[in-house]
Amino acid sequence: MSARRAGGPAWIPPLVLAAAIVAVWTVTAALADSAVYPGPGQALESLRADIGDTRFMGSVADTARVLLLSYAAAIGVGAITGMLLGLSAFWSRAALPVVYALNSVPKIVLYPIFLLFLGIGDLSRGSFAFVSGVLPMFLIMVEATAGVSRLHLKMSASLGMSRWSLLRRIVVPSVLPSLASGMRLCFGLTLIGLLLAEMFSGSSGLGYELLRNLSLARVENIIGQVILIGVLALVPTLALQQLELRIRNRYEVTA
Amino acid sequence: MTTQMKEKRDSAPTAPTPIVQLEGVEQHFGPVHALGPVDLTIGRGEFVSIVGPSGCGKSTLLEIIGALQDPARGSVEVDGAPLTGPRRRTAIVFQESATLPWRTVVDNVAFALEVRGIGRKERRERARELVELVGLGGFENHYPAQLSGGMRQRVAMARAMSTDPDLILADEPFGALDEQTRMLMAEELLRVVERIGCGVLFITHSIQESVLLSDRVLVMGRRPGTFIDEVPIDLPRPRMHAALSEPSATAAQERIWAQIRAEAEVAMVATRSTP
Ligand SMILES: Nc1ncnc2c1ncn2[C@@H]1O[C@H](COP(=O)(O)OP(=O)(O)O)[C@@H](O)[C@H]1O
Ligand SMILES: [Mg+2]
Numbered sequence: 001m002s003a004r005r006a007g008g009p010a011w012i013p014p015l016v017l018a019a020a021i022v023a024v025w026t027v028t029a030a031l032a033d034s035a036v037y038p039g040p041g042q043a044l045e046s047l048r049a050d051i052g053d054t055r056f057m058g059s060v061a062d063t064a065r066v067l068l069l070s071y072a073a074a075i076g077v078g079a080i081t082g083m084l085l086g087l088s089a090f091w092s093r094a095a096l097p098v099v100y101a102l103n104s105v106p107k108i109v110l111y112p113i114f115l116l117f118l119g120i121g122d123l124s125r126g127s128f129a130f131v132s133g134v135l136p137m138f139l140i141m142v143e144a145t146a147g148v149s150r151l152h153l154k155m156s157a158s159l160g161m162s163r164w165s166l167l168r169r170i171v172v173p174s175v176l177p178s179l180a181s182g183m184r185l186c187f188g189l190t191l192i193g194l195l196l197a198e199m200f201s202g203s204s205g206l207g208y209e210l211l212r213n214l215s216l217a218r219v220e221n222i223i224g225q226v227i228l229i230g231v232l233a234l235v236p237t238l239a240l241q242q243l244e245l246r247i248r249n250r251y252e253v254t255a
Numbered sequence: 256m257t258t259q260m261k262e263k264r265d266s267a268p269t270a271p272t273p274i275v276q277l278e279g280v281e282q283h284f285g286p287v288h289a290l291g292p293v294d295l296t297i298g299r300g301e302f303v304s305i306v307g308p309s310g311c312g313k314s315t316l317l318e319i320i321g322a323l324q325d326p327a328r329g330s331v332e333v334d335g336a337p338l339t340g341p342r343r344r345t346a347i348v349f350q351e352s353a354t355l356p357w358r359t360v361v362d363n364v365a366f367a368l369e370v371r372g373i374g375r376k377e378r379r380e381r382a383r384e385l386v387e388l389v390g391l392g393g394f395e396n397h398y399p400a401q402l403s404g405g406m407r408q409r410v411a412m413a414r415a416m417s418t419d420p421d422l423i424l425a426d427e428p429f430g431a432l433d434e435q436t437r438m439l440m441a442e443e444l445l446r447v448v449e450r451i452g453c454g455v456l457f458i459t460h461s462i463q464e465s466v467l468l469s470d471r472v473l474v475m476g477r478r479p480g481t482f483i484d485e486v487p488i489d490l491p492r493p494r495m496h497a498a499l500s501e502p503s504a505t506a507a508q509e510r511i512w513a514q515i516r517a518e519a520e521v522a523m524v525a526t527r528s529t530p
Contacts, residue, residue: 151353158321159370160341169370173357250398251357 038220047224056209063194063205064232066122070129071190075183077130078137083175085138086145087167096142103135108196115201125197125205132193133186140185144178145171176251180244187240191233272335274299274422274454275320280329281479282315288479290315292329295473295482297454299421304457304465306511307475308519313458316480317426320456321347333422343371346415348425354399354407354414360386361395364413371418378417385413388447405436409443416447423448423455430460438496441467445494462511466504467494474514477522484514 022040029039038046050056085091111128118124148171156166198207206229213221273296281291290312297303305313318324319331322341331338333345346367354363361382362369368378386395389409399407408428415423425444429437441464448455459465465472466488474484486507490498498504 149352151349152355154318154323155347155349155353156370157323158341158345158347159367160343161370165370169366170355173355176357 036219038223042220043223043227045224046218046220047228050209050221050224050228059204059206059209060228060232062122063198063207066126066129066205067191067194070126070194071133071187074130074133074137074186074190078134078186079141079179079182082138082141083145083167083171086142086175087171089146092142092146096139099135099139099142103139107132107193111197111200114197120201120203124201125194128197129190129194133190136189137182137186140178140182141175144175148174173251177244177248180240180247184237184240184244187236188233195229271299273297274301274334275456276330276332276335277320278330280316280319280326280331282312282319282324283327290319290478290480291326293481297422297456299454300452301471302448302455302457302469304459304469304472305475306459306462306465306472306515307480308477308515308522309460311475311478311518312480313475314426317347317424317456317458320422321345321424323347342422343418344421346418346420346423348408348411348415348423348428350408350426350428350431352407352431354410356399359396359398360391360402360410363399363410364417367414367418381417382413385416386410388416388450389413389443403436404432405440408432408440412444412447416451420451421453423453425455425457427458427460429464437461437464442495444468445492449493462508462515463499465511466490466507467496467499472507472511474511477518483518484510486510 026039026041029037029042085095107128110131114124114128114131118127152170152174153166156170161169194205195207195210198205199211202208202211206225210222210225213219213225275295275297277293277295279292279294281293282289293316295303295316305316307313315324319326320333320338322338322345333342355366358366361379364385365373365378365382368381369375373381383395386392389412391406391409391413394402394406399410402410411428428444429440432440445468455468457465457468469488472486472488473482474486475481476483488507489503490501499508
């Protein structure tokens with residue numbers, strides 16, 4: 001009922017699908033009856049035990065804190081630098097190929113460099129997550145800024161608008177839809193970056209917990225934690241989707 | 256004695272400076288000779304149309320007069336002074352998509368005033384009057400996406416009026432509209448322009464439209480565009496669509512068409528023979 005009120009009937013099909021997946025999972029797990037394939041009941045049971053554990057909850061808090069910081073930094077830095085660069089045709093042409101090339105390198109191969117310079121800890125993990133999010137955000141914003149309607153720019157020029165006025169009244173509103181989709185996209189990328197970093201060099205955090213359970217062969221805990229990560233990621237993603245929808249409805253050029 | 260002399264001077268018929276005066280204006284884009292040389296004079300309150308094949312340099316000419324680009328050669332004077340940058344009292348009407356999709360009708364119309372630092376209350380008041388004037392009363396708080404193309408173009412017209420222009424430059428403003436809407440919009444434009452009495456340079460590819468609206472139609476030849484004919488339109492004002500069927504109007508349309516046709520035919524052959 002409350003889900004319906006918040007998101008409207010668009011939420012119903014995914015909910016039905018999720019319920020179907022859980023049903024299939026329950027049935028197949030019962031049929032397989034295997035120690036490495038726990039059913040939803042077992043997974044949730046071990047998740048409940050984990051959540052009762054203060055050390056585990058410390059890990060969750062660590063991940064959330066670093067994620068929030070690196071995500072905010074990635075959005076802020078990516079959006080502003082991307083927009084500034086997009087305003088200059090020359091610098092966009094110079095920088096875009098380089099950044100695209102950099103962005104196409106699987107980020108994980110860069111991770112040792114982060115460890116080398118920043119050591120093991122929140123700083124290197126957060127920086128890695130930041131880089132995972134900031135490059136795509138930057139690229140999206142450069143393209144969006146370079147794509148501002150030429151007609152709108154001409155109209156502004158004919159009014160003798162100052163650069164600041166142009167930025168505030170034309171460029172920013174024009175790129176808002178891209179900013180919103182960038183924010184949604186980069187949330188997932190930043191999260192992946194952080195979890196990977198935690199797996200490789202964590203002493204805490206959800207990625208670290210996952211790998212620890214793997215070495216302890218606690219499959220039901222792993223699956224429980226995967227569910228937890230899924231839920232933790234889903235809520236902001238849905239919120240960002242709603243935000244994007246609203247911004248697109250209002251700001252997008254519909255010719 | 257002195258008063259007598261003064262009176263004499265005042266009553267002497269001094270021609271007012273034209274609103275636009277171009278001499279030998281040319282534009283080049285790298286190796287492409289896009290325009291000119293053209294001479295052009297537009298009187299105060301005069302409505303001048305330019306018709307010509309596409310790519311002949313019409314938009315280029317309009318942008319030069321609007322200070323959106325500098326000419327490679329020639330002199331441009333608007334209101335008796337050399338052009339140094341965008342003028343406050345020159346308004347440009349672009350295609351309909353120049354409305355800002357994130358602003359309501361009122362805020363689109365108020366945009367030029369906002370840019371010029373007019374306070375919120377005053378500019379909205381003025382914008383509301385203009386919205387009413389162009390027949391969009393009741394749509395003040397709609398967004399452009401909720402309007403038809405013709406209505407969006409009324410918004411653009413109202414925005415152009417907002418800064419009390421003495422010169423309006425319009426570049427195929429009705430080009431994206433259907434035939435009926437174009438005709439209605441053309442009549443609407445005439446009504447509004449006659450009311451504020453500004454000079455107009457109007458670019459169109461519709462010969463009918465140019466004859467209906469203008470005091471004078473200039474025909475531009477293919478690139479690099481120069482004026483190949485000048486057709487005065489002596490129809491009484493105010494004009495309505497019916498004026499087009501008067502003998503002098505049909506004669507004008509035929510004369511313009513003959514010129515354009517000759518240009519278009521040469522251009523077609525030229526495009527065919529170039530690889
Ligand atoms: N910024 C530009 N750079 C290079 N060529 C241009 C530019 N603007 C216009 N041109 C060229 O100049 C010619 C005239 O263009 P334009 O004034 O837009 O023609 P029209 O409005 O009559 O269709 C065309 O051949 C066009 O390709
Ligand atoms: Mg043009």
